[in-house]
Amino acid sequence: MKEEQKTNIEIEKKNDEIEELPPFETTTLWDYSKQSYGKNKKGNNKFQGVTPAFIIWNLIQRYTKSKDLVVDPMVGSGTTIDVCEEENRRVMGYDINPQHPKAIKNDARKIPLEDDSVDMVFIDSPYGNNVNYSNEASDIGKISAEDPKFYEELEKVAVEIYRILKEGKVIGWLIGDQWVKKKFTPVGFKIYQMLEKVGFEPMDLICVARRNQSSNTRIWHYRAQKFNFFLRGHKYLIIMKKPEKKEDETNEKKENKIKWQRYK
Numbered sequence: 001m002k003e004e005q006k007t008n009i010e011i012e013k014k015n016d017e018i019e020e021l022p023p024f025e026t027t028t029l030w031d032y033s034k035q036s037y038g039k040n041k042k043g044n045n046k047f048q049g050v051t052p053a054f055i056i057w058n059l060i061q062r063y064t065k066s067k068d069l070v071v072d073p074m075v076g077s078g079t080t081i082d083v084c085e086e087e088n089r090r091v092m093g094y095d096i097n098p099q100h101p102k103a104i105k106n107d108a109r110k111i112p113l114e115d116d117s118v119d120m121v122f123i124d125s126p127y128g129n130n131v132n133y134s135n136e137a138s139d140i141g142k143i144s145a146e147d148p149k150f151y152e153e154l155e156k157v158a159v160e161i162y163r164i165l166k167e168g169k170v171i172g173w174l175i176g177d178q179w180v181k182k183k184f185t186p187v188g189f190k191i192y193q194m195l196e197k198v199g200f201e202p203m204d205l206i207c208v209a210r211r212n213q214s215s216n217t218r219i220w221h222y223r224a225q226k227f228n229f230f231l232r233g234h235k236y237l238i239i240m241k242k243p244e245k246k247e248d249e250t251n252e253k254k255e256n257k258i259k260w261q262r263y264k
């Protein structure tokens with residue numbers, strides 16, 4: 001074998017060994033043609049409603065460091081678990097109907113973790129009752145996005161997330177709008193408002209292109225044109241943080257503590 005030929009083979013072999021990494025996003029428009037990257041699969045791309053692994057990768061690059069604790073209260077097929085483990089983050093994944101060996105069965109409205117103990121939360125919640133995730137009565141995906149109860153139950157989840165997050169730490173919430181039976185429901189904006197009401201501070205809003213949807217077929221594109229409506233082309237990734245306490249609030253807390261000790 002010629003020397004030059006040998007080097008080419010060696011380079012190709014080396015390239016194969018290098019893990020493919022997702023693009024580090026610098027704009028508010030994210031678009032992925034596939035669900036996962038790299039040699040090892042992340043989550044299960046056959047799971048209906050699986051999250052693109054790229055989203056979680058980007059969030060943890062920006063908002064966490066090695067060994068930080070990341071929590072996903074609705075982890076489904078476990079994409080967050082797989083991404084975090086590969087990136088050397090500690091991770092806890094819960095779901096009402098867990099589909100990953102390391103996911104723990106739990107209702108997201110009561111998360112079994114201490115207050116102020118988590119470095120980042122990612123959640124891709126149901127967007128309404130468009131997907132049948134389980135037969136569990138406590139599955140929030142059984143409630144229509146047109147029903148106020150849907151937002152009340154997700155607010156309970158948001159309150160729990162707020163409780164477990166450390167001050168100044170980030171939540172990423174992936175959510176899509178709904179257009180069903182000639183009715184548009186801006187689910188994303190409603191969740192955004194609910195998160196602000198809970199106390200989170202807005203940081204940014206990303207549009208993630210929706211691909212591989214069951215409606216991405218010729219017949220649905222034809223219907224959208226004929227009956228004058230739009231197919232959902234994007235989801236929102238809402239990025240917010242639990243605010244840090246202001247200094248006077250911290251001082252007030254300290255003073256209260258001193259008073260309490262004096263009268264003990």
Ligand SMILES: C[S@@+](CC[C@H](N)C(=O)[O-])C[C@H]1O[C@@H](n2cnc3c(N)ncnc32)[C@H](O)[C@@H]1O
Nearest residue numbers: 049051074075076077079096107108133139140
């Ligand atoms: C969009 S899927 C999550 C997909 C996941 N990120 C993945 O990549 O596979 C929404 C998940 O919410 C879960 N879920 C619905 N209600 C829940 C509840 N009350 N507590 C915990 N999980 C719940 C469903 O079982 C489903 O797995």
